[in-house]
Amino acid sequence: MARLADYFVLVAFGPHPRGSGEGQGQILQRFPEKDWEDNPFPQGIELFCQPSGWQLCPERNPPTFFVAVLTDINSERHYCACLTFWEPAEPTQEAVCTEDAPEREEEVDEGGPVRLSPAAPGPPGQLFAPKTLVLVSRLDHAEVFRNSLGLIYTIHVEGLNVGLENVIGNLLTCIIPLAGGSQRTISLGAGDRQVIQTPLADSLPISRCSVALLFRQLGITNVLSLFCAALTEHKVLFLSRSYQRLSDACRGLLALLFPLRYSFTYVPILPAQLLEVLSTPTPFIIGVNAAFQAETQELLDVIIADLDGGTVTVPECVHIPSLPEPLQSQTHSVLSMVLDPDLELADLAFPPPTTSTSSLKMQDKELRAVFLRLFAQLLQGYRWCLHMVRIHPEPVIRFHKAAFLGQRGLVEDDFLMKVLEGMAFAGFVSERGVPYRPTDLFDELVAHEVARMRADENHPQRVLRHVKELAEQLYKNENPYPAVAMHKVQRPGEASHLQRVPRPFPRLDEGMVQWIVDQATAKMQGAPPAVKAERRTTVPSGPPMTAILERSSGLHGNSARRLEVVRNCISYVFEGKMLEAKKLLPAVLRALKGRAARRCLAQELHLHVQQNRAVLDHQQFDFVVRMMNCCLQDCTSLDEHGIAAALLPLVTAFCRKLSPGVTQFAYSCVQEHVVWSTPQFWEAMFYGDVQTHIRALYLEPAEDRDPSQLGEAPAQDERSALDVASEQRRLWPTLSREKQQELVQKEESTVFSQAIHYANRMSYLLLPLDSSKSRLLRERAGLGDLESASNSLVTNSMAGSVAESYDTESGFEDAETCDVAGAVVRFINRFVDKVCTESGVTSDHLKGLHVMVPDIVQMHIETLEAVHRESKRLPPIQKPKLLRPRLLPGEECVLDGLRVYLLPDGREEGAGGSGGGPALLPAEGAIFLTTYRVIFTGMPADPLVGEQVVVRSFPVAALTKEKRISVQTPVDQLLQDGLQLRSCTFQLLKMAFDEEVGSDSAELFRKQLHKLRYPPDVRGTFAFALGSAHTPGRPARTTKDKGPSFRTLSRNLVKNAKKTIGRQYITRKKYNPPSWEHRGQPPPEDQEDEISVSEELEPSTLTPSSALKPSDRMTMNSLVERACCRDYQRLGLGTLSSSLSRAKSEPFRISPVNRMYAICRSYPGLLIVPQSVQDNALQRVSRCYRQNRFPVVCWRSGRSKAVLLRSGGLHSKGVVGLFKAQNAPSPAPALPLGQSQADSSSLEQEKYLQAVVSSMPRYADASGRNTLSGFSSAHMGSHVPSPRARVTTLSNPMAASASRRTAPRGKWGSVRASGRSGGLGADVGSRLAGRDMLSSPQANGAPPDPGFLRPHRAALYIIGDKAQLKGVRPDPLQQWELVPIEVFEARQVKASFKKLLKACVPGCPAAEPGPASFLRSLEDSEWLIQIHKLLQVSVLVVELLDSGSSVLVSLEDGWDITTQVVSLVQLLSDPFYRTLEGFRLLVEKEWLSFGHRFSHRGAHTLAGQSSGFTPVFLQFLDCVHQVHLQFPMEFEFSPFYLKFLGYHHASCRFQTFLLDSDYERIELGLLYEEKGERRGQQACRSVWEYVDRLSKRTPMFYNYMYAPEDTEVLRPYSNVSNLKVWDFYTEETLAEGPPYDWELAQGPPEPPEEERPDGGAPQSRRRVVWPCYDSRPRAQPDAISRLLEELQRLETELGRPPERWKDTWDRVKAAQRLEGRPDGRGIPSSLLVSSVPHHRRSLGVYLQEGPVGSTLSLSLDSDQSSSSTASGSRQAARRSTSTLYSQFQTAESENRSYEGTLYKKGAFMKPWKARWFVLDKTKHQLRYYDHRVDTECKGVIDLAEVEAVAPGTPTMGAPKTVDEKAFFDVKTTRRVYNFCAQDVPSAQQWVDQIQSCLSDA
DSSP states (O other): OEESOSEEEEEEEEEOTTOOSSEEEEEEEEESSSOBTTBOOOTTHHHHHSTTOBOOBSSOOOOEEEEEEEEOTTSOEEEEEEEEEEEEOOHHHHHHHHOOOTTOOOBOOTTSOOBOOOOSOOOSSOOEEEEEEEEEESSOOHHHHHHHHHHHHHHHHHTOSSOHHHHHHHHHHOEEOSSSSOEEEEOOSSSOBEEEEOOSOSSSOOOTTHHHHHHHHHOHHHHHHHHHHHHTTOEEEEEESOHHHHHHHHHHHHHHHTTSOOOSEEESSOOGGGGGGGGOSSOEEEEEEGGGGGGGTTOSSEEEEETTTTEEEOOTTOOOOOOOTTHHHHHHHHHHHHHOGGGTTTTOSSOOSOOOOOOHHHHHHHHHHHHHHHHHHHSTTGGGGEEEEEOSSSOEEEEOHHHHHHHHTOTTOHHHHHHHHSHHHHHHHHHHOOSEEOOOHHHHHHHHSHHHHHHHTTOHHHHHHHHHHHHHHHHHHHOSOSSOOOOBOOOOOTTGGGSOOSSOOOOOOHHHHHHHHHHHHHHHHHSOOOOOOOOOEEOOOOSOOOOSSOOOOGGGOOOHHHHHHHHHHHHHHHHTOHHHHHHHHHHHHHHTTSHHHHHHHHHHHHHTOBTTBEEEOHHHHHHHHHHHHHHHHTOOTTOTTSHHHHHHHHHTTEEEEEETTEEEEGGGGSOOOGGGGOHHHHHHHHHHHHHHHHHHHHSOTTTOOOGGGGGSOOOTTSOOHHHHHHHHHHHGGGSOHHHHHHHHHHHHHHHHHHHHHHHHHHHHHHSOSSGGGHHHHHHSTTHHHHHHSOOOSSOSOTHHHHSOOTTOOOSSHHHHHHHHHHHHHHHHHHHHHHHHHHTTOOHHHHHHHHHHHHHHHHHHHHHHHHHHHHHHHSOOOSSOOOOOOOOOTTOOEEEEEEEEEEOOOSOTGGGTOTTOSOOOOSEEEEEEEESSEEEEEEEESSTTTOSOOEEEEEEGGGEEEEEEEEEEOTTTOOEEEEEEEEETTSOEEEEEEOTTSOHHHHHHHHHHHHHHHSOSSGGGSHHHHHHHSOOTTSOOOOOSSSSSOHHHHHHHHHHHHHHHHTSTTOOOOOOOOOOGGGTTSOOOSSOOSOOOOOTTOOTTOOOOOTTSOHHHHHHHHHHHHSHHHHHHHHHTOOOBOOOSTTTTTOSEEEEOTTTTSOSOTTSOSSEEEETTSOHHHHHHHHTTBGGGOOOEEEEEOTTTOOEEEEEOOBOSSOOOGGGSOTTSOOOOOSSOOOHHHHHHHHHHHHHHHHHHHHTSGGGSSSOOOOOOOOOTTBOSOTTSOOGGGOOOOOSOHHHHHHHHHHSOOOSOOOHHHHHTTSOEESOHHHHHTTOOSSSOOOTTSOOSOGGGEESOOOSEEEEEETTTTTTOOOOTTOSEEEEEEOOOOHHHHHHHHHHHHHHHSOSSOOSSOSHHHHHHHHHHHTHHHHHHHHHHHHHHHHHHHHTTOEEEEEOTTSSSHHHHHHHHHHHHHOGGGGSHHHHHHHIIIIIIITTOOHHHHTTOSGGGTTTOOOOHHHHHHHHHHHHHHHOTTSOSBOHHHHHHHHHHHHHOSSSTTOSSSHHHHHHTTOTTHHHHSOOSSOOOSSHHHHHHHHHHHOGGGBOTTOOOOTTOOOOOOOSGGGOOOOTTTTOOOTTTSOTTSTTTOOOOOOOOGGGSOSSSSOOOOOOOOOTTTSOHHHHSOOHHHHHHHHHHHHHHHTTOOOOOHHHHHHHHHHHHHHHHOTTOOSOOOHHHHHTOTTSOSOHHHHHTTOSTTOOOOOOTTTTTTSOHHHHHHHHHHHHHHHTSSOOSOHHHHHOOSEEEEEEEEOSTTOOEEEEEEEEETTTTEEEEESSTTOOSEEEEEEGGGEEEEEEOOOOTTOOTTSOGGGEEEEEESSOEEEEEOSSHHHHHHHHHHHHHHHHHO
16 A cells, blocks of 8 residues: 655746745645655755746636656655746746846745845736645656646635645545555545556556557657667657656556666756756666757757657667567568558449547557567566576576577677676666566466467467457556546636636645645544555466577578487487597588587487596597597677586596606687677576586476486476475575575585686686697687776685786796796686675685685696697697798798698689699698798698698789688588689689787788788898898808909999989990909009900900900999890890991990990890991980880891881870871970970981881982871780770772772782782771771781782881870871870789789689680770780881881880780791790890889889889780790790790899899999809809709700791681680699799609519509699600600610710701701701691691682792891801700710819909819810819819919918918919819819829820
């Protein structure tokens, strides 16, 4: 029973104390005046009576009523019903509004109105002041309050003859029951009657119509989001102009939250003065008058619901999680059915006549029923997750959140997580978790109706029926008696508030009211208390929980088959069938992703534990641990599926004996999981175990069951812990005091013993096996974080005394272990504090625990030390040993092997795809990072493949892309960090790091890799690092005594040269590398005397003419030796001369104008220019071209004498004036020169081109002035029809088409042949564009029609970029013509290459495996299209040159596409470049000397990182490969040679392809180093030197089908259909990695037959060759290589020194040629021709097949008769290449009596050098060579001239480390030779050998 009203208060308007314009509320009277003992008077009622502030009004407003809610300090709610009416204001009150009286003190008569001293008279209009009647109650009966206050007001207004004191007295003494469904009629003694119904259940909220109104105002979606916001503890603010609406809305929202209670700030009506409350940090539900909307604008984290406007505004920073699906959508649809029943019928053709809509009150209950069902579905089965920690003296209950979320399948759900962590849910658990208490509707629903709700899910009508049933119950709860007797309460008349009331509300008699109250109180004390007995019952638990949505977990649906596999594997393990278990293990580890399989594993393992112990052998232990680790891998810290909980007893049960007395338990191998360091996990486990033991206390022994089966839901007939607790709570009052005490003690000791048990368990799992891993432990989540956030109650625990502070950093290992121990002790203590305090353990026991914990930990550490020691001795069984890769000499390991898995990357072969073969990948092994390469070595993970070694590597410098990936490891199926590394040598390493590799190691690997890939400077690349490292056996070169070293000299001088370069184009001196006589001192700046040229110059060196200045002479010497100069000489392009005496005879000369690199940095030092052009003119010409790359000659046709020139593109600004109309002034060139200079530049250029033209013999006369027509838009995309490629013929179009029509039809013939009948073609442009107006192009890419030849042609064609030559008009008087073509840019090459890489090495398996997807991605890359364009342009240029016109290629900057085209043209035109030596010369000349930017395009340094890798050179090699395929007999080198160069141009192993120009190479001292450095057996720095050395040993670079035609010009087909994908891009050899580092690629030699074990049948030599694994050419070499090998083997067996393979081959070939052709003409033998029948010998061969009986027939040697001098020189060149490999007779190699290395002192002023000496007794001579494999003899000492051999003395510059006695001199008649041997014995031996030779003679 409770009072209906506690206080009645009268509040009136009063002036503000500080005298501001507003007034304030003042309490005039309150009854009773004394506070009730059980309920003090709430403060601040005045504010809530007028929430918008106390103000006077100009008119009389009607009375208002609302209920405000105040919450006191005990969270009790007080309902303040306020009825406000207006009375005329007294003059004193009015004064308040007009005058500010800040300093005046008011005196207030007690309780009376305020008396103010008379002030200024008020305004003429009457003002009205508010007055409020307030009723304060703890019960929420708003209607009764409205009626009661209304009655009081009516009595006052109508002047009824009833005492107000009586009415108020009766009101304050009215007692009504709280709940239980009683009905009570009350009367206040004014002839009124009211009926109060109390609700049936106290716990269910009373909502009246508030929920229905809320939905009407805001709509379904908005209310749902408010509901979620309130549940997830967000701030909610309601706005409305009506206070009543605000109260209703807040009440409605609270009613929806049932069964959870809202426990934060709840203020349905907030007064204006308290608005700052809105910025509180805690959640709230508050209502505010809409007038204050502006003040709410700046609230950033408040959700604002505007009831009047029907909107809900959620700020950006607030995220409201929504209900989990499918509940969200189900709730939404049911709500719409309730609110809008017509929605279902809206589409019906014949709607029913009417639908009965529920009344508002009923609809309100239906809406609440929907939410009640929602909570029942959300919280279904919650009682199965309650842990009864204590039963007596009071129940202590904990909720196992993780288990609940895990079993509901809602771990990821944001909404439920937040709800369960919220305070409302904590209250729910403590209130509803109690097992023995009164129950209500929700308990019934969640226990018994869940199955029905699940069944009804898809039947909307059944759902609606259920909702209506629940609504009935809710309605009945609020209105238990439907036929209510009518209320009878008087009301005032209609407009009574407007009538002038004669008097204000009277002052009431306090005494009288107090007397009435006292009377009633006395009467109550006498009456017996009406206690209604609560019906308490055991709360039903309901069915065990199920997932909200049965998610089938896709791939891991736990089919019975999977569980079967798990069970079988475990039984195999325990039966010792290890091989069987090993086979099943991968499947088991995959299955363990599923929850059921993990449960199954735990249960199966339980069966193998006897008496809490299971001893296994090492292999079994290993299997069990691996499966456990896999189970725990996916456990989050919550352990939502109870897997960690189920495994916890097992990890302390399974163990293995390491040695007598030392046992290792499984827990030491499964510690690396986050779940173990999570306090919540341990608490849940602890409470679960305590519950089991407490339950066992009260169960009869028969009922007790094995606590180990905790994981499963108990069988139905068994009593759960809650049932037991409920029973105990029922009996508790009946027990005696002693019995009660005994039970409390028993429970307490149970909890205490469990706490000790858990301290042990935690120390097992938290202390690492190796205490040095403390760092790792610290990083593990939990331990470290918890240090700060301690919630320990016993803060000064004794643990602190054991370990020093957490971060002890002392240098001793003990401190380290202490550190771990301290952290663990603190972690355990904190846990113990928390659980023991919550479980009511006595403080004495708690102190005892704190003392024990450090001892437990310390003891455990000691046991672990022994285990750790012993476990280290165990051989690890699971991981294969790391295979060390073989390294090159000079290559060093930067990072040792990190264990990784190499995963398949989309190339099918390695993974055993459609090509068959074993699955070599995934492989497990390690990744090594060296200074040169990234190397993976390992073995296939599939045990059935066998023990093959898998190697995949690529040079670090070739790395193009590195990205992090997350991948599953193939064995354990764990998600691991991985890396994908892609290289431009077409290798891809896609790897997952093993779990033992920490993230920091992986990160270190990435950083180191990045550092090596992009060194800050080119000197950091491997080629330089390798060169600087001293190879063993070669004494270090010391340069201390002899002045500065060569390289520093060259560097300083270049620096000085740079300083002067600032002055524009002043020719100046440049450092000339000194010859070796002058090594000792820096050369003077201007030496006048001649310096003798070093005697060790190569024989081909030109002697410079004496006209050069001596200081330039040395530069000349160096430059002349460069490749290009030798080539210019071969081509007859001139000699080095600055005198003009020979100008008439030679059209071109070698100009040294650029020797200082002053005119053009990127050009070589010597250039070929027309004889007639002066050096100073070149300076001006160069300004018209990009990068100053002016046109220079690079090749001349031996037959037609046409020349090929190259240059950069024309400057974009100054497209040279000479091409424009003659009268137009020429535009200024790029340099800021004056107009006159600009003119002179253009004139110079015109003169220059004229000089080029006139230097060609045939064009010296003015005959060939007519120009090549039709080049206006030579668009290169012949494969794509493009609207831009319309060809416009520039000169006479009629003539062109006429000539075309009359031309004979036929296949594309050699231009030579057709050239006899005509001249060059008219419409090369349209041919290039692939659009012939009259005839269609041939399918193979040959031009459409040989009739495009016509007699007139220009002397010089300039091939330029179409974009540059826009608007250039041809001039009919000029002898040159522009050919504009469209070319691709370097960035397009880069983009295309990226796509090509992805096509060839995809990185992940294709969606549709098979060749189609590869071909599609290949086509997308457009790589072959670019190759097609290059070949097409090159063939065009070849034709033009062959027909006698010269060509200038002037594209882009002149160093990318220009270089590609020019090199291809020379290769196709000149057979010399198709030899090994010639190709080297071509690359050195066109690519290296002419400044292709290798470092920039290859992104070798940090600076180039952003520009990326652009493979211009690789594209050129691909073009060469395409030509090689079509003409296999024309090339001396094999396709492998091209691949080798393709690999090493990107590998940075050699210095050849580094840097961007000769200038940079000189600057770094690279260019002339060869002559100076001693080159013994050191690592090669030049790729050519390496090729030479290798070629002497093995024919790998040689093409056996080489049988050239001396004068052959090649014209390859260029159509895409004729091109093949280069196998360099696709092939790979996993057995040894890329085969291009020859030292590494040597497999182990096969043992010869006789070494095989005897006894059995002779083993065959056959072997299986696997695709993608073995190198096929090595496994099965071609016949010729095989025969050569066989010869060598036989020679070795016979004891003869083996002959060089080249000599043998040349001899055989010569003999064969003589046999085949008695006349001995240079045509290759029939044998070799027949070996390649399907390849083209040349285009001529195919002409016989021409259509329409073509009359063209070409013999293979059609041009034998052309200029005899040229062919003579060609044959000479050919002969020299055949003898390139060996220049001494084979007999010499057999006459080596004694040989070895000696240091020899050079001639006067020369250094000591190590040479290879050979003492030849037969020839009686001492020969010396550069190194052991050298073929050229560097010098001979005739023994006949030797006079004496005597001991010598060391001289200056001799090797430092050698003993003095190792020196000896050989004196001849001419000079004394000084020698030095490696050591004294060898010196003695040499002296003896020479002496014996002399004596023999």
